[in-house]
Amino acid sequence: MLSKKSKYAIKALVALAKHEKENKDGSPMRIIEISEQEKIPKKFLEAILLELRRHNLLGSKMGVNGGYYLLKSPKDIALTDIIRLTDGPIAMIPCASLNFYEKCDDCVDETICGLRKVMTELRTASLKVLSGNTIEDIIKNEKKLIKTKNQE
Template sequence: MISQKAQYAFRALIALARSEDEEVSLISDIASGQNIPKKFLEQILLDLKRHGIVQSRRGKMGGYLLLKSADEITFGEVLRIVDGPIAPLPCLSKMAYRKCDGCNDENSCEIRQVFARVADATRRILDETTIADAIASPDYEGIPSTA
């Protein structure tokens, strides 16, 4: 499950992508439009700024805008920035690997084998899906249905 912070980050990025024509968006406008606490949004946008996803402008016409285009920002990239590694088990993490407690042999671990497939599929979808894909259409074809 992704964190509330990640959900807010995605909502803010989608709002910024939708307002590209208007260029700069005020934090207060994003916060109220997306129902995100303003102080929390400020922290999220600072994280995204440090990682080169958004930029800020100061002054009377200040605010935030995307630094990268929406078709270059993947859900996987944002999720790793906000929530850290995308792995259902610590032994599958590429960024924060740790041997699972009680596991004698990772190569023959049935649990690891199943969740390795889950992790690979999840990473592939998140790394191939962009903010632009998410706003292109409500029934984006790149996302498999759960039916």
């Protein structure tokens, strides 16, 4: 399950990308604007944005006209990047993880573990979907869904 932290990070990045497209002047977006627009608790959002800044996805500007802005293009921010930053491994068990591998304490021989095989297949399928979708893709999907809904 996607944690609230990951979901809020994705929503904040989408909001920042939309803001960037709408405001060609390069002005940053204030935390309060993101919080209110995306219905994210402000304190929680502050921590998430700081973490994204530490990992060079966001930049920030202090002062009256301050706020946050993207350092990468929305097409270059894959969902796997965000989820790994905020939640850690994509795999459901540690022995199936690519980036956070650990041997399971209770496993006698992982080479013959049926659960590991299934979880590795699940991880591979998840990675294909998540790494193949970016912040830009989410924005495009939203536009298509709005258009479809308005045609009903």
